Amino acid sequence: MKRYCQIALAFAISAFPISSIQAEELSTPSGKSWVIQQRAQQIGQAGTSAADKEPVKSAEGNFKWAIKPGHQPAEPPPPRPAMNTDREYDWWEQSATKAEAVPKPTSYHRRSNSYATNPDTDPPRYVRRLSDIGIEAFKHITWLDIGFEFRTRYEMRHNDIRRVEGGFDNPFFLRSRAYLGIREIIDPFRGAVEFQDSRVYNNRFPTTDQEYNPYDLIQAYGELYFKNALGEDDRKQNRPLRFRVGRMAYETLDRRFIARNEWRNTTNTFEGFRLNLGREANDWEIDMFGMQPVKRLQTEFDRRNDHLWFFGAIGHWRKWSDIITLQPYYMGQLQTADPNGRTATNQLAREIHMPSLRGYGKIGNWLDYDINFSYQFGTNGAQQHDAYGYTTEVGRNFNYAWKPRLSAFYGYATGDRNPNDNVNNRFDRFFGFARPWSADHYVIYENIKAPKIRFDLQPTQKLGLEAGYSWFWLASSTDRLFDSFDGNISVVRDPGFNRDRTGRSGDYVGSAVELRLRYQLTSRINTTFGYTHFTAGEFVKNRIAAHPDDIVQRSGNTDFFYVEVLMSAF
Structure with a gap:
């Protein structure tokens, strides 16, 4: 890893003495014209979601329709919000631009309207080209990407069921990021580094790598980028080839299997390679990768997990994206047993394969949908692995001033049906995000049945x-509820209170009401206020009652309140 970092840092530093020669001119219309075209299309679609209407800051720092720098030089990417606390819903919108007789944009890409499923951009959304930060002296330096971001969050948790102890916990989380990348000026060679510092204060419980990871790199890579390597698509958009190697933090698909985990205070990252054929604007694209996850070490520099390989190939078919975008994909994990692994799972030799298919789009202007199915097979230690999971969401945006949206979601993932047989049925979420399965982090994509209804407004x-x-049931009453009661992720112990192998504790976990308010103070400062009340079901109540000497006796109901502030330098 040190070699990767040295190469990437040297690569970035070496770019500074190079003169700021303009990169080759875009073959598509200007950024301004492209954004007007994009906006025109959005205006022409009745009932369009707020997720499709995204402003960014101008070079002067004002919030208005402007191009946000992206990683594709031939055509600007869709406009992105300057900041979006945890990327779960893009609700920013600006006033309409007159759109008579404006041509339709050429990009095949359409965003999903489903909640929290649009991955972060590459580079991340807080990053800007140096030419776009509003300083006259830098207006011609289009080849350098730069970004600084700081986030702080206060949480109040009462009787958190992730702990065997009840009472209050009031931690403060701090996360700082900095990004530096170069592109175009010495093509095909490009690269980037991204620094992150994650800390927690006033935490009542022992800290884990979920909260604390100071002074580390979450990205440090070099890449080869060939702009016209694969010709053009039917809309005359170039189809590039990109090969990236080093340390990478990114997310793709609906973020359920590969995610940066923006809510969490620390970030998923990997070391390995990634090969992309095509790009987001094209009618088809293929993304292939082979990586080892990076272990977040609290007292030393992070290093990769030499016992685990994560690999896959993702296809994107956008030819019919006005109706449906299809994403067939395959992912797998190959793990050798680690006798020093922190969890029982880490100590097993495992091989899991997962073919999957996702489809999302719109049924006219009436409904939008997002459906995904994944099947897993392989081995889990001495057991066979046989599991599956699926998610489905339908929603509608209503054409009123406050832009109301109503949606319904259902997610299912198998749990281990029989703890005494030779088959493991527990679905593996790989490296996906936990939110928004449950805002308080009680539920993830394993052993769960989770219907949810949502209502959103943008006054x-x-x-x-x-x-x-939301309502939550265990898919199998004989399997666990993830990390409840000092389970899975505890750094102290895993007492096993989160599982009843007999199934007698029942399968109903409980229900939760979730509320959130977001307000943008300035173009560079966003605030979020959230509250969740969880009402315990029979499973949680029975697990508390079953261990009176170990778990602080309580009803199982919990409260979670937080205030978050996200600031960006540009």
Whole structure:
């Protein structure tokens, strides 16, 4: 890893003495014209989601329709919000631009309207080209990407069921990021480094790598980028080839299997390679990767997990994207047993294969949908692995001033049906995000049945309101509820209180009401207020009652409140 970092840092530093020669001119219309075209298309679609209407900051720092720098030089990417606390819903919108007789944009890409499923950009959304930060002296330096971001969050948790102890916990989380990348000027060679510092204060419980990871690199890579290697698509857009190697933090698909985990205070990252054929704007694209996850070490520099390989190939078919975008994909894990592994799973030799298919789009202007199915097979130690999971969401945006949206979601993932047989049925979420399965992090994509309804409003351009109600059942009453009661992720112990192998504790976990308010103070500062009340079901109540000497006796109901501030330098 040190060699990767040295190469990437030298690569970035060596670019500074190079003169700021303009990169080759874009073959498509200007950024301004392209954005007007994009906006025109959005205006022409009745009932378009707020997720499709995204402003970015101008070079002067004002919030208006402007091009946000992206990684594709031939055509600007869709406009992105300057900041989006945890990327779960893009609710920013600006006033309409007159769109008579404006041509339709050429990009095949359409964003999903489903909640929290649009991955972060590459480079991340807080990054800007140096030419776009509003300083006259830098206006011609288009080859350098730069970004600084700081986030702080206060949480109040009462009787958190992830702990065997009840009472209050009031931690403060701090996360700082900095990004530096170069592109175009010495093509085909490009590269980037991204630094992150994650800390927690006033935490009542022992810290884990979920909260604390100071002074480390989450990205340090070099790449070869060939702009016209694969010719053009039917809309005359170039189809590039990109090969990237080093340390990478990114997310793709609907973020359920590969995610940066923006809510969490620390970030998923990997070391290995990634090969892309085509790009987001094209009618088809293929993304292939082979990586080892990086272990977040709290007292030394992070290093990769030499016992685990994560690999796969993702296809994107966008030819019919006005109706449906299809994403067939395959992912796999190959793990050798680690006798020093922190969890029982780490200590097993495992091989898991997962073919999958996702489809999302719109049924006219009436409904939008997002459906995904994944099947897993392989070996889990001495056991066979046989599991599956699926998610489906349908929603509708109503054409009223406050832009209301109503949606319904259902997610299912198998759990281990029989703890005494030779088959493991527990679905593996790989490296996906936990939110928004449950805002308080009680539920993830394993052993779960989770229906949810959501209602969203955007009263003003700067204010967003969200409300949701969820119900949770275990798919198998004989399997666990993830990390509840000092389970899976505890650094102290895993007492096994989160599983009843007999199934007698029942399968109903509980329900939760989730509320969130977001307000944009300035173009560079976003605030979020959230509250969740969880009402315990029979499973949680029975697990508490079953261990009176170990788990602090309580009803199982919990409260979670937080305030978050996200600031960006540009």
